[in-house]
Structures are given as structure tokens and as C-alpha cells.
Amino acid sequence: MTIRIRHLLAGCALGAMAASPALGASIEFKDPTGDDNGPGNYVYPTDAVYSPGSFDITSFEVTPKGKNVEFKVCVNSKLDDPWGMGVGFAVQMAVVFIQTGAADSGHEDGLAGLNITFGPEDTWNRAVVLSPQQQSRVMSEAKMKAASALNDGSLLVPRKTLGKGKCISGRVPVKDLATVSAEGMSDPFAWRYQVVMQSNEGFPDKADLLTRKVNEFEGQHRFGGGNDMNCDPHVMDILAPPAEGTEAEIQAQYDMLSYECDMDGNPVKMATLKMVRK
Amino acid sequence: MNKKNLALAAAVSAALCAPATTASAGEMEWFGAVYAKFLDGDRRFESALYNNAETTPGEAGGDQGQGIEFELMFRNQVSKQVEISGRLKARFNKNFWTNFGGFGPEENDERSAQYVKMRGVRAVITPGYEWIDSATIGSNDFGMFDAMTQGKYRYIDRDNASGLLFQGSMLGNDLRWDLARVSLPRLFAGPRFVTRGEDDALKLETNDAAYVGQLRWNATPDINTTAIAVYVRDKEVAPDELLNDGNNEDIRDGTDVVTRYDNSVLGLKADYTGLGWLDISASYYHSWYNVDDSTCDGDVNGNCRFSPLLNESANDKSWFVNLDVSDFLVTDLTFNIQGFFIGADYMSVQSARREQDVLLTQGWMNTHQWGRPDYNFGNRENGNATAGLGYGGWDGETQQVVSLMADNDFTDFDEPVAYDVHGYKGITVVPKYTWNDIEFSAEYTYLDYDTNWQACGGQIDNATGQGYRTSCGKYPRNEGIHAWGLGGDWRAPYSMYQDRETQQFGFNMDYVWDIGNGIDLGLRYQFIKDDDDRVKSEAGLVDAYGDGYASGVTNPDWIPNFSQQWGDCTGCDNRKAEYALYGLSVGYQLHPDLYATILYDYWDTDLVDGTIDTAPVGLGFEGSNDFGYAEYLTGDHSKNRIGVVLNYFLSGVEFGAAADWFWGNYDPEFYVNDNGRRAKLRPTGDFVVTPLGNISTDDVDLNQYRLKAFMKVSF
Numbered sequence: 001m002t003i004r005i006r007h008l009l010a011g012c013a014l015g016a017m018a019a020s021p022a023l024g025a026s027i028e029f030k031d032p033t034g035d036d037n038g039p040g041n042y043v044y045p046t047d048a049v050y051s052p053g054s055f056d057i058t059s060f061e062v063t064p065k066g067k068n069v070e071f072k073v074c075v076n077s078k079l080d081d082p083w084g085m086g087v088g089f090a091v092q093m094a095v096v097f098i099q100t101g102a103a104d105s106g107h108e109d110g111l112a113g114l115n116i117t118f119g120p121e122d123t124w125n126r127a128v129v130l131s132p133q134q135q136s137r138v139m140s141e142a143k144m145k146a147a148s149a150l151n152d153g154s155l156l157v158p159r160k161t162l163g164k165g166k167c168i169s170g171r172v173p174v175k176d177l178a179t180v181s182a183e184g185m186s187d188p189f190a191w192r193y194q195v196v197m198q199s200n201e202g203f204p205d206k207a208d209l210l211t212r213k214v215n216e217f218e219g220q221h222r223f224g225g226g227n228d229m230n231c232d233p234h235v236m237d238i239l240a241p242p243a244e245g246t247e248a249e250i251q252a253q254y255d256m257l258s259y260e261c262d263m264d265g266n267p268v269k270m271a272t273l274k275m276v277r278k
Numbered sequence: 279m280n281k282k283n284l285a286l287a288a289a290v291s292a293a294l295c296a297p298a299t300t301a302s303a304g305e306m307e308w309f310g311a312v313y314a315k316f317l318d319g320d321r322r323f324e325s326a327l328y329n330n331a332e333t334t335p336g337e338a339g340g341d342q343g344q345g346i347e348f349e350l351m352f353r354n355q356v357s358k359q360v361e362i363s364g365r366l367k368a369r370f371n372k373n374f375w376t377n378f379g380g381f382g383p384e385e386n387d388e389r390s391a392q393y394v395k396m397r398g399v400r401a402v403i404t405p406g407y408e409w410i411d412s413a414t415i416g417s418n419d420f421g422m423f424d425a426m427t428q429g430k431y432r433y434i435d436r437d438n439a440s441g442l443l444f445q446g447s448m449l450g451n452d453l454r455w456d457l458a459r460v461s462l463p464r465l466f467a468g469p470r471f472v473t474r475g476e477d478d479a480l481k482l483e484t485n486d487a488a489y490v491g492q493l494r495w496n497a498t499p500d501i502n503t504t505a506i507a508v509y510v511r512d513k514e515v516a517p518d519e520l521l522n523d524g525n526n527e528d529i530r531d532g533t534d535v536v537t538r539y540d541n542s543v544l545g546l547k548a549d550y551t552g553l554g555w556l557d558i559s560a561s562y563y564h565s566w567y568n569v570d571d572s573t574c575d576g577d578v579n580g581n582c583r584f585s586p587l588l589n590e591s592a593n594d595k596s597w598f599v600n601l602d603v604s605d606f607l608v609t610d611l612t613f614n615i616q617g618f619f620i621g622a623d624y625m626s627v628q629s630a631r632r633e634q635d636v637l638l639t640q641g642w643m644n645t646h647q648w649g650r651p652d653y654n655f656g657n658r659e660n661g662n663a664t665a666g667l668g669y670g671g672w673d674g675e676t677q678q679v680v681s682l683m684a685d686n687d688f689t690d691f692d693e694p695v696a697y698d699v700h701g702y703k704g705i706t707v708v709p710k711y712t713w714n715d716i717e718f719s720a721e722y723t724y725l726d727y728d729t730n731w732q733a734c735g736g737q738i739d740n741a742t743g744q745g746y747r748t749s750c751g752k753y754p755r756n757e758g759i760h761a762w763g764l765g766g767d768w769r770a771p772y773s774m775y776q777d778r779e780t781q782q783f784g785f786n787m788d789y790v791w792d793i794g795n796g797i798d799l800g801l802r803y804q805f806i807k808d809d810d811d812r813v814k815s816e817a818g819l820v821d822a823y824g825d826g827y828a829s830g831v832t833n834p835d836w837i838p839n840f841s842q843q844w845g846d847c848t849g850c851d852n853r854k855a856e857y858a859l860y861g862l863s864v865g866y867q868l869h870p871d872l873y874a875t876i877l878y879d880y881w882d883t884d885l886v887d888g889t890i891d892t893a894p895v896g897l898g899f900e901g902s903n904d905f906g907y908a909e910y911l912t913g914d915h916s917k918n919r920i921g922v923v924l925n926y927f928l929s930g931v932e933f934g935a936a937a938d939w940f941w942g943n944y945d946p947e948f949y950v951n952d953n954g955r956r957a958k959l960r961p962t963g964d965f966v967v968t969p970l971g972n973i974s975t976d977d978v979d980l981n982q983y984r985l986k987a988f989m990k991v992s993f
Contacts, residue, residue, distance in 0.1 A: 034499035043451045047421045048430075052502045053551060065715070067792065076499060078557055078602045078614075082634070084675070084694065136873055140927035159796045159867065162717065164710055165604040165612040166557075203992070206309075217404040217412055220422060224411075228355070 026063035027189050027278045030245030033058060033076045036197070036237045039257035039271065042225040043218045049091055050199075053077030055236035058166070060096075060195045060243075062188050068171040069188050071096050071128055073195055079163040083202070085132040089163025093131045093200040093210060097124040099192040099275050100177060107154060112145040113208030114196060115270065116233050116257075122275040124194070126154055126177055130161045130170045131210060132200050138210065145209045192275035197237040199223070208234075229265025233257050243276040307353045312991045313370075314346040317690075319984035321668050326371050326389075328688045329667040329984070332649045333769070337371075337687065338665035341984055345373040348394075359406060364399035364417075365437060368392050371688070397437035414443040420490075422456055426563050426596060426680055427508045427543050428490045429630025439463065441487070454494045460628065462486035462510065466683055467627050468539060469573045469585050473512045475538060480515040482535065487511070488628045500552030506545040510627050512538040539569040539587065543626045557602040564595045567625040576751035578774070579898040585754035586683035587625055592752070594621030596680065598636070610712040614638055619703040620680055622728040622772070631685040632677055632696030639706040639723040640784060641676030643804065643857055644695045645881060645917065646765035649686065649757060650907035653944060653978070654971055662907050667691050669982045670940045671765075673921065678702075682754060684769040690986050692923075692936045700771040701729030721784035730776050738817045745821030746774035746895060755896060761810050761853060762887060762894050763911045774895040775822055775851075778810035798865035798875075803858075810853040812888075812895075816846045822895045823851070830897030831969045832904075843891040847951045851888040858882045871928060877921035881942075887912045889949045889956060893969040903971050910970045912949065917942035917980075935987040944978040 036056035037043070044050045053076035061072040073096070079089040095114070099106060099122065106123030110116035118124060127149065131138050138157045142150045149155035156177070158170030178186030199212035201221075207230075214234045218224025226232035240252035260269040315327055319341030327345040331337040347370040353363040371389035379392065388395075400416030417440050421430035431439045441460040447453065464473045464483040474481045488510040495503045516534040542565065549559035567588060574582035574589035582589040596619060603613040616638040630636075648671050652663035667690075674694035684696040704725040711718045732738060736749025753772040760767045761778060783805045791797040813822050819840075826838025844850060858881065865875040893901060893908060900906040919940050926933040948959040948966050965972040 041451075043447070046445055046454075046456070048423060049421070052496050052549075053499065056499065076551055134873060134925060134927070135867065136871055136925060136927040137932070139870060140929050140932075144929045160790060160798065164610075164712070164717075165602070167604075219402065219412070220418075 026061050028062075029060040029193065029195075029239055029243035029276060029278070031057040031059065031237065031239055031243065032245050032247055032250055035250040035253055036076070038214065038223075038225065038233060038236055039259065040254040042214060042223055042236060045199075045212075045218055045221050045223060047220045049080070049082045051077050051080070054091055055197045055199065057094075057195060057197050057237045057239065058245075060193065060239060062191075062193070064174070064188055065171065067175070068173055069177055070169055070171045071130065072167050072169040073130060073197070074165075074167040075197070076166070078166055079168070081132075081163070085200075087132050087160070087162050089168055090132050091199055092163075092168060093129070093198045094168060095196045095198065096128040096130065097194040097196065097273075097275070098126040098128070098177065099123060100125040100186065107149070110196070110273075111149070111155070111209050111211075113204065113211030113213075114198065114234055115230050115259075115267075116196065116235060116273055117270045118194070118273050118275070122192070122194070122273065124154075124275075126156060128156045128158065128170065128172055129209075130158065130168050132161065132163070133202070133210060135159055141204070141210055145207060189278065192277040193239070194273050194275050195239050196235050196273075198235060227259075227261050227265060229261065231261035231265055231267035231270070232259050233271035235271070238273060239276050241274060241276045243278075304354065304356060308350065309353075310348070310350040310365075310993060312346065312348055312989075312993075314344070314989045315370075316344045316987040317341050317985065319668075320982060321664075321984075323664050324374070325665070326688075327373065328371070329690045329986075330649075330665070331687045332662065332666045333685075334687045338661065339667060341667075343374045343376065345370060345375060347373065351398075359404050361402045361404075362400070363402075365397045366394050367397050367437075368394050400440075410444060410446040412445050414445075416440055418443055418458075418460075420458060420460060423458075423490060423492055424504075424506055424545055424547075425630040425634035425636050426561075427506050427545050427626055428458070428460065428488065428628045429634055429679070429681070431631070452496045456490070456492040456494075458488075458490040460488040460490065462488055462512065466586060467510075468512050469569060469587050469589065470582055471584065471586060471683070473538070475514050475573070477517075479520060480517060482514050486513060490628075498552075500550060502549050504545070504547040506543075506547075508541070508543040508626065508628055510539075510541040512540070514538050537568070537570065538573060539567070541568075541587070541625055541627050542566040543628075555604050555606070557600075557604075559600045559602075560598065562595065562597045563624065563626075564593070565621075565623075565625045566593045567591055567623070574751070576748075578747065578750050578753075578755055578896045579758075580751070583755050583758075583898070585756070586681065587627055587754070588623060588752055589754060590752040592623035592625065594623035594625070596620045596624045600638070608711075612710045614706075614708040614710075616706045617704075618706075620699055620701060620728065622701040624680060624700065626680065629681045630679050631681045631683050632679060632694070634679060635677045636680060637678040637699060637702070637706065638708060639678070639782060640721060640804070641678055641697060642765055643671075643806070643859055643881065644674060644676055645671035645879075645919070646857070646883070647671050647686075647695050647697070647768055648764075649766040649768060651763070651766055651909055652903075652907065653909045653911060653980070654973060655903050657903060660903070660905055660907075662905055668984070669917075669942070669980050670919070670938055670984060671695075673936070673938065682756065682769055682771070686768060691938065691984055692986055695768060697768040698771050701727045703728055715789060717786075717788040719784075719786045721782065723780075723782040725778075725780035725782070727776065727778050729772055730778055732775055732777075732814060732818050733821060734772070734774060738815065738821050740817055740820045740824070745818075747821075750774045750896070755898075757907070758894055758896060758898060758900055759908055760894075761808075763909050764855075764883060764885065764915065766907075773810075773812070775813045775818060776810060777812060777814055778808070778853075780806065780808045782806045795867040798863070800861070800863040800865075802861040802863075805859075806855070806857040808853070808855040808857070811849075812851045812853060814848055816848065819844050819846070819848060819851075823891075827893055827897040827901065827969055830893070830899070830901045832902045832906075833967065833969060833971050835967045835972055836891075836969050838891075843889070843951055845951060845954055847954045847956065850949075850951045850956045851892045852886070852956070853888065854884075854886045856884045871926055873925045875921075875923040877919070877923070879917075879919040879921070881915070881917040881919075883915040883917075885912055885915065886947070886949060889951055890959065890966055890968045890973075891951070897969065901970055908970055910946070910968050910973045911944070913944060913946040915942065915944050930993065931989065931991045933987070933989050935985070937985040938983070940980070940982040942980045944980065946973060946975065946978070948973075948975075 056076035161170035214226035240249035325338035
């Protein structure tokens, strides 16, 4: 590498750092309330533990904290722990998909049980699972149902995920998240994100990574309004560009989560998500 | 017939004729679990594969043995509109491996012989009509309602509750309704824990039911309201239908019924989340309870002493207000505040018995909740004391319920405790704050009681015999040790005389020390100050203690002498308790599949429970040391615990283990009436005579070891 190129790269790196918020700062994405219905018509399970707003994302925040990055997802309902998970929340599970590198180096398919895909320009390199289950439990499930993502380091589970107030947060080491970007820097503020809100299912289907199913009709512990097969997105809420919490983002979410099934329940068109970035 | 309208047709295209699950229509899905448990301990009781079974007649707990159970679940999407499911489960209670597959004297006992029981069978109908979403016929835990009205049944009962449930929605799912008919459990859902009278000829149980209706309206994403109503009726054959009673009625023209009891409850709830930083919720409940006058004999130790419902008709209310504040003035500082009132006479026979929690406070210390304890004599032949889990109590959290049948039977020491909170009124404040990666939380709770009264709110007139014997017949005593000793009164919220106030303080700190895989450090502190002045008048003293506890005292050495033991000393029976807990925990991911936690707890309790002549007012058989459990516990109590908890996960299987080692000391103290005031006694002999036995003046050392390990394979 010539001296000129090294200087050029250093300058780009410094420029990237100068453009980034100072260490300890965070970036925040907003999401409108009342859109916790997936592609527009999903309904909550009927059990009383699923209180209104439990799956309604209101904000998502990324905060570098030393050697870690903290991800915080907030919902439109006070978090409760009716199932005794011991971490301040119980019914929710959020997955943070992150594009940390080039689009052609990432995954298009979502994790098992979500029934989503990402567009070719919106692939993900890392997925952080914010679950109230113990890390060991999530990892053991991932070994069966997301083995390749786990093995190549794409799937990450925080050592501890906590719920407080209305927000769920978990931290992951920067070294596990970082991939070298085109600019030669790994900058959480330059990454692109998508957050998928699901429910903590302690007794998942054999092919689901601790996710709760969406069926055509809701049940005591099943979402309704979808399809009884796996052609519909099992997702209640996501971020929609530009993630400022405007009403227009509701329709943008519905558009992303739209899907089509054939008569046998096979997907004709999968829900296709986009990433957001500040 | 109108098909259910699917909104946003541009976004969704319905699949036609698709089964409800990934299986093909009509194909049975099979799944289930294998669960094995290993118990060990130094109490050496082996009545069951559960640590605690104190209150179920004919049952008892244990700390020994191994057992395994098999649970097979099935589900079939019969058609697009019909689904069935169910469970086949082996009985586990006494299914010890040493039974060798069921052989032995207890082979015919279904709790021992690995019999498989059908449980949880139901059909779910989704007809696709606009006016109804689904109908569920059969087993149900009824968790879609409310802990104060129709609660979710506890796990053991969850498959034993059955009924009809209809659910629908309107206004684009913003308005949802639920209607249910729940078949009334005949083993506990009525006075004296039955839903029948004493006359077999008049018995009618199988059509007794609770009827529940609920409307939930999500007015906006920020405003939600709920109305819920429950009506329960326990019917019996009308007595005059018997031919031989002189009325000459017969059944050829049908049979009339009478109401043994009925219970109506109305609940209204609302919450608002529109402010962002502040969420507000409130709920109000009112109950009406009517019971036939002939059901109970009115004696505090009579036929309705043990009962999940009041012995007389009554109406009352309860309410809760919650404020949840986020980022109050400072980022990461939250407050949860709850004000509450639970009426002493509030009755809902279908309210939650456990596994739901109506209060924000963490509640009493569960290590002291041994329900039928034996601290004084260590009598291995005391069946009541052997049925429970012993000195260590429970490790799990408190689940506060509003039910006189709060249920902790068939639980193990690592599980939560259900505790009845009838009469509680007060406020709880819980701040939480994160600072430099340290999670802080605290609690302050002030408790007053709607059950503060003298002679249960009745008259006290010794000349006419008015007092607790005439006024307190309304309230079932159950264990009869409310606000006595260290605890354990989790389904006995009523005392004859009470003037009680409680304050709780709590502080917790959690931090992940970033070394290796991260060390989870936890500190906890809890302090409870609990004072009860009990009897407040001289007339009350005569009423409460004047008869020397009637037939409740079995210690021949204790001779009642009211003038000497009580006189006018209204402060002599006062209860003063201070509980303190200091705890430390360290957790570490030893291996990607194995997480371990080590805990150390220290409890320090100072208790003064009246004088040496004080025992629970209305004392009955529980004063005996042969089969009773009212203990003399005044003095200093210190208790230590080392606990180890392991969690190990492999794909498809979970292993867990919890072990505790307790050691502690009880240093008894003694107080007497000294010319109208309570004074500390310095005994010179080896023991002190009390109504509850001759209590040694020496310190008592208590120890307990216990272990529970389990394996769960899900397939």
C-alpha cells in the first residue's frame, strides 16, 4: 500500500470519526404508535399477559459503551414479568438486524420463525436477539434452528437482556459486531438497522427460533390475522424509513410486510424488509 | 352468512383451504416432554415428589426420591374451522423410581403406579362468522381474564379447569369480547372447600358454574378500557324435595333447587399511555357474596373454620392505581408507584390462587413462610410439620393473590409462594436507576390493613358474652396463625384482634463485571418493620384471653390466671417484628451451555410475640405439639443460606439443579406482665411454661440441606 493511499484511508477514517457523534452519544430511531399489527390486520393473542402496546415499538436506540454496544428497544406498554423470567420482561422478543458491511456480504433470509426476507440492498450481517430467556437457552435453540448464522458469527445473543420501564436492552461486544466497512472503519452510527418485534415463546415449533406463531385466527397464545402456514411474516412491528415516528411510516411498514401465499400455503411473495439509517 | 372481513386486501391475500398448522389437514401432530426430578435433603420425608403439600387432606410433601413423568401432547387441525388438542400425562406425585414400575403396597394408588391421565382436551371452533372469532370447548386455564375476578388457575389445576369460552371482536378488533362458562371445581370452590351441602341426598355439583363476561376496548393506541363481570352460583337440591320430610314433595314434576351460595364480581379497568413519560392505570372491583345461613355454624373453630370463602354474606370493594414514570428528570430513572385497597370482605371465588401477582411490592420474606412449622420441638411424628418444606421455606418470589385458597401445595422450594393479601391497603414506590452499568432498584411500601379491628368489628361486652366468638364467626381462620410467629399465614389473613402497621424497605444492586464471560454480581437488602397492637382495651383482653384459650391448650403445666397474666396490660399481647435480609449473589457462564449462580443470604429477625402467656386468639388444635403448628418464636432469629443454582442447556434438553444449605440459631426471649406493663423475663430454669408448650431457655440450632435437580426433554 502506498503512503498516499494510507494517508487517504487515515483521512477517511478521521473524517468518519469527526462526522460521528462523540463517544457515549447514541442514535435513536422512532416508530409511530398503533402499528403493532404487522402488515395491517394482525391481532394479539387473547391471554391477558399480552397487554395492549406490548409489541408496539416506539423507539430504538444504539449506544456505544466502551467495549460494547447497547441496543435498546422501547414499546408502548410498561414491561411486566408474568412468567417469572427474572429480567424485568417476559412476553416480548426483539431481533435487531444490522448491516455492518457491504450489502453483497450479508443474509437475505430472516431468522427461523420470522418468515421475512430482506432486499438485496438491505441484507444483514449481524442479528442480535433480545430475549428474556437465558443466553444458554437461546444459544441451544439457535444451534438447532439457526446453526449456520451462529457458527459464522452472524447471530449474537447478549449475555444478559434486561427490561426496565418500557425498554428492553442488551449489550454485545463491539468485536463481535464489527466488520470492516468500505471506509475501513467499524462505526455503529454508520451501520444500517432493522428491528423486528416478536413474542417470547418458551415452547416454540420445531422450526422456530423461540418465536410465536401468527395464524389466521388468534388463540390464547397465538397471534391472529395471518395465515396458518409459514408464508406470512410472524412479525408485529418493525421500523420504517426514515424512522422518525411519522404517520406515513405506518403504511410503509404495511408495504414491507405485505405477502402473498398460494393455495397450499407456500410463499409467492415474502415480506421484504428494508434497513434504516440515520 | 358473512365471512370474517380481512382488512387491507391490498396487503394480504388469504390462502385458501390451508390448515391451521404446518401439518396437513387431518394429520395429528405429536409433541411432548419427558421430565425427571431428583430430590434430596436432610429432613428425610418421602411422602411425595414435591416438597410441600401441607393443606390438601391426605397429601404430604417430601425431600427424597427420584421420579419421571411423560407428557404427550397432540393436536389435529381437523378442518379449517376445527382444531382439537389434548394431553396425556403420567401422574407424578408418588411415582418414585423405587416403586420399580408400580409394584409394592401402593400399586393400586394412581399416584404411585405411573397411570396416564387424560388432561387438557379441548376443541377450538373458528367458524369464520363476523360476529364470533372462536369457541373453545373443554380444558382452559382461562388466562384471558383477571386475577381479581376469574384468575388463571395454577399449573396443577390448569388442565383440570374446563368450560365453554366464546370470543369475538368488533370495530376492527378495537373492541373484543369474551364469554365463558367455567365448571365450578367441586373440590375447593365453595364454603368448606366443597360445592355441596352435608346431606348426600341433596347434593348437586356437576352443573355448578361460574359465568364470566369481559369487554376490552382499545379506544386509541394510548387508551384501553376493560369491563369484566363474574357470576357464580352453587346450587343444591331443595330440602323440601325429599319425600320423607313431611312436605310430601316428589320429583315427578321436576326438582327445585336452592342456592347454597352465589358470588358476583364487577371489575372496571382503564389505562392511559399517551404522555410518553407517564403511564396511568386504575382498576376498581366490587364483590357481592351471599351464602345460605345454614352452611356454617358460626363457631370460629366450627365447621367453616377451614374455608375459601366468608362464612356469612358480605359485599366489599378493591381498587388499584398505578403510575409508571419513565426517565423522571434524569435519563434511566424510572418510578413505579402503586396505591391499593383490598377490602377485607372482598370475595371472588374464581380469583387467582397463585401464579399471578396483584401487588407491586415484593412482599414478605419467603424463607419464613413455612405454613405449619415446628421450631419448638422437632417432632418427627407431627404430620402437619412433616407435610411442608421445612426451615428453609421457599427461595422464589412472592405472588400476592386475593384468595383465601392461596395454594402452595405440590410446589418445591425453588418456586414462588402465593400469599393472600385480603385487607391490604397502602402504597408502594419502586424507583429504578442505571448508573455506570450498575442497575439499582429500591422499594418502599407502607401497609395499613382493612382487617384492623377489635373483635372483628363487633361489640365487646363481656357481661352479655359479646365479643369475638359472636362477631368473628364470619371469617374463616384456616391455619389461624395470622400475624403470629415468623410467617406462614399465606391463606389466613384474619385475626380476631388486630391493630397492625407494616413498612418495607428494599434495595437491590446488579452489575455485570466485564471479566471473562462477565460476572453477574447482585446485592440485595430488605427490611420489614411489622407492628401489631392487637387488643387495645381491657374488655378486649377479657374477651380474647379470659377463658385461657378454652380447649386449645394441651400443655397441662400452663395454668390460666387472667388477673396475673393479663390484668389491664393491653400492651402485653403486642407483636413487634423486625426482619432484615442481606444477600449476595454471583453468577457466571462457566461454559456456553452452563450457567452457575452462588448465593449467600443472611436473615436477622427480632420478634416479640406477646408475653409467655400469649397465643393466637381463638386457639384450637394448632396449639398442640403433636399435630399442631402454632409455635412460640419470640426472640432473636439468625439464619444463613448458601445456595447453588445450575442451568445447563443442550439442544432439546434442559437440566437444572438447586441446592441450599441453611444453618441458623434461635435465641428465645421471654416477657411477662409486670404490673400492667410488659417486661422482659430472665428465666432461671431450663424451660418456661407457655400455652404452646414448655419452651427451652437454651438456644436452638437449626439446619437444613435440600437439593432438587431436574431434566426436561422437549420433543
